[in-house]
Amino acid sequence: MGHSSERSSLVGDLVRFLFPSDYFNPKKVDEAYSEQLDCLRNVGFKVSIISLEVLASGSAKIFPTPEQGETLIYRGWMITPDDYSCLVNVVKDAGADVLISDDAYLATHYLPNWYPLIRDSTPETRFFSIDDDLEHGLRELGWSRFFIKDYVKSLKTSVGSIIDEPSAIRTVVAEMQKFRGTIEGGLCVRQVEDFIAETERRYFVVYGKPFAALPDEEVPAIVEECAKRINSQFFAVDVVERRDGCKRVVEIGNGQVSDLVGWTAERFATVWAERS
Ligand SMILES: Nc1ncnc2c1ncn2[C@@H]1O[C@H](COP(=O)(O)OP(=O)(O)O)[C@@H](O)[C@H]1O
Numbered sequence: 116m117g118h119s120s121e122r123s124s125l126v127g128d129l130v131r132f133l134f135p136s137d138y139f140n141p142k143k144v145d146e147a148y149s150e151q152l153d154c155l156r157n158v159g160f161k162v163s164i165i166s167l168e169v170l171a172s173g174s175a176k177i178f179p180t181p182e183q184g185e186t187l188i189y190r191g192w193m194i195t196p197d198d199y200s201c202l203v204n205v206v207k208d209a210g211a212d213v214l215i216s217d218d219a220y221l222a223t224h225y226l227p228n229w230y231p232l233i234r235d236s237t238p239e240t241r242f243f244s245i246d247d248d249l250e251h252g253l254r255e256l257g258w259s260r261f262f263i264k265d266y267v268k269s270l271k272t273s274v275g276s277i278i279d280e281p282s283a284i285r286t287v288v289a290e291m292q293k294f295r296g297t298i299e300g301g302l303c304v305r306q307v308e309d310f311i312a313e314t315e316r317r318y319f320v321v322y323g324k325p326f327a328a329l330p331d332e333e334v335p336a337i338v339e340e341c342a343k344r345i346n347s348q349f350f351a352v353d354v355v356e357r358r359d360g361c362k363r364v365v366e367i368g369n370g371q372v373s374d375l376v377g378w379t380a381e382r383f384a385t386v387w388a389e390r391s
């Protein structure tokens with residue numbers, strides 16, 4: 116696999132960041148992303164917005180329109196693979212291209228795709244379809260506790276995401292459907308490890324080089340290892356300390372749809388400027 120951490124050949128002034136628009140005003144950036152847009156523009160990147168709501172209808176437009184030959188980097192809410200494909204098409208129709216292709220989007224967004232690359236660094240995981248006999252499947256694993264999420268997100272409300280009785284899987288799935296609207300992809304059943312929650316940190320890997328939230332903060336070896344093994348131009352690595360002192364990867368995320376978590380928008384923009 117392997118991945119070079121050399122600078123990409125992308126030239127900064129050919130890179131444009133693409134943000135979601137305000138729900139009611141397709142020419143205004145979604146408030147949640149306005150600070151990031153400002154910071155990226157301040158360090159010299161071009162920026163545009165797109166209405167996510169109309170992606171599927173095929174009528175989505177990019178404001179301002181990208182220029183021919185530009186490379187666009189989406190930065191916004193998690194979107195479905197279908198919506199992401201639509202976004203890629205809108206970009207290509209404008210004569211530009213995306214940094215992260217449809218396949219590359221899912222390579223770091225969906226747990227079953229990144230898991231095999233770093234299985235020694237993250238809790239053991241089994242994958243199920245929503246139509247499987249889940250209770251039976253969990254019983255067969257014989258684990259004492261189970262961490263449950265779909266391919267992208269865990270349940271942070273109500274019953275939560277950790278169960279000790281296989282029969283409780285039905286409630287978790289029902290709650291996921293209720294609170295998140297859908298189960299994306301399928302189910303991931305993970306071994307529960309003794310994580311010290313407050314030690315969790317997010318790192319971004321940009322063109323193969325990992326960065327921490329603070330400029331003088333050390334990047335753990337486990338993140339360097341992820342940067343070598345995961346061949347994606349832009350992804351996030353969440354690392355937590357286990358009670359025994361071992362560092363573990365909680366999850367990999369597609370950088371385009373990962374929250375800043377502990378990062379300032381300025382730092383995020385600076386890292387991109389440094390790599391472009
Ligand atoms: N296998 C696990 N064992 C114990 N705790 C976990 C495990 N996986 C995740 N967690 C805890 O649950 C939180 C949410 O899990 P995560 O996989 O990051 O889901 P999400 O995609 O919803 O953020 C993590 O920040 C971590 O504290």
Ligand SMILES: [Mg+2]
Nearest residue numbers: 269353365366
């Ligand atoms: Mg998480």
